[in-house]
Amino acid sequence: MKPLVIGIAGGTGSGKTTLTRELVSSFDGRVAVVYHDNYYRRRDELTYAERCDLNYDAPEAFDNGLLTEQLDRLIGGEAIECPIYDYSDHNRSERTELIEPQPIVIVEGILIFAEEEICSRCDIKLFVDTDADVRILRRIKRDVLERGRSVESVEAQYLQTVKPMHELHVEPSKRRADLIIPEGGGNLVALDMLVHRVQRQLDGALDPAPRAGS
Numbered sequence: 001m002k003p004l005v006i007g008i009a010g011g012t013g014s015g016k017t018t019l020t021r022e023l024v025s026s027f028d029g030r031v032a033v034v035y036h037d038n039y040y041r042r043r044d045e046l047t048y049a050e051r052c053d054l055n056y057d058a059p060e061a062f063d064n065g066l067l068t069e070q071l072d073r074l075i076g077g078e079a080i081e082c083p084i085y086d087y088s089d090h091n092r093s094e095r096t097e098l099i100e101p102q103p104i105v106i107v108e109g110i111l112i113f114a115e116e117e118i119c120s121r122c123d124i125k126l127f128v129d130t131d132a133d134v135r136i137l138r139r140i141k142r143d144v145l146e147r148g149r150s151v152e153s154v155e156a157q158y159l160q161t162v163k164p165m166h167e168l169h170v171e172p173s174k175r176r177a178d179l180i181i182p183e184g185g186g187n188l189v190a191l192d193m194l195v196h197r198v199q200r201q202l203d204g205a206l207d208p209a210p211r212a213g214s
C-alpha cells in the first residue's frame, strides 16, 4: 500500500521538528522522516565565508530535484541514501543516511508548501504557526548552542534574509495547509486529533486524501 505522506511546514523555530518527533514516537517504528534541510545544495565551489552570506531561506537554495526523486522512491517502497547537511559548515556533509520505506513518510521543512512538486506529494499538509518573536528567540538559542553561530550573526541573517523570505515565501504557503497548528508539538489537543486521524488512515478507514465535496 502507498505510504501516507505528511508534510510539516512552518517558519524557522516554529516547532516543526518537535511535532515530527511527537509523531515518530506515537507511531514508533512506522515513520520515515525526510528533512528538506538535508537537500540544501552542495556548495563546494565557495569558501566558508562566501557560504555564510548565502540566502538559505529561498526555494532556490534547495536541490528539489533530488528530494522529489528520493521521495518518489521512498513512496514506491525503496530505501534511499539521504544526504546529511552540516549547518556549522553551511554545506552538505560527505555522509548519507539510509532511510527505509515505512507506512508513514514525514517531509519537514520551512518551504515544502512553497514548492508545488513537494506540496502535491503530501496527503496531509500541516503548518506549524508560531509568533515571529517567539521563533527568533528560539532560533538565537538554538543557532548559538547547536549550529556554531554568534548572536550577532543570527541577528544579521535574520534581518537580511530569514525574515523577508519568511514573509515572501513561508507565510503565504500556509494557505496550502490542511491544518494550521499553533505551537506544533506543544499543542496536545491538536496532536491527539492528528494521531487519531493518521491512525484511521493507516487502518484504511478513510480515503488516502479525502477532500470536501469528494
Ligand SMILES: Nc1ncnc2c1ncn2[C@@H]1O[C@H](COP(=O)(O)OP(=O)(O)O)[C@@H](O)[C@H]1O
Pocket (backbone or CB within 6 Å): 010, 011, 012, 013, 014, 015, 016, 017, 018, 019, 138, 142, 183, 184, 185, 186, 187
Ligand atoms: N511548544 C513549544 N513550547 C516551548 N518550546 C518549544 C515548543 N516547540 C518547540 N520548542 C523549542 O523550540 C526550539 C525550536 O523548535 P523546533 O521544533 O526545532 O523548531 P523548527 O524545527 O520549526 O525549527 C527547540 O529548542 C524546541 O525544543
Ligand SMILES: O=c1ccn([C@@H]2O[C@H](COP(=O)(O)O)[C@@H](O)[C@H]2O)c(=O)[nH]1
Pocket (backbone or CB within 6 Å): 011, 012, 013, 016, 037, 040, 056, 057, 086, 087, 089, 090, 091, 109, 110, 162
Ligand atoms: O547553511 C545553512 C542552512 C540553513 N540555515 C537556516 O536553517 C533554517 C531552517 O531550519 P529550521 O530548523 O526550520 O529552523 C533556515 O531559516 C535557514 O536560514 C542556515 O542558517 N544555514
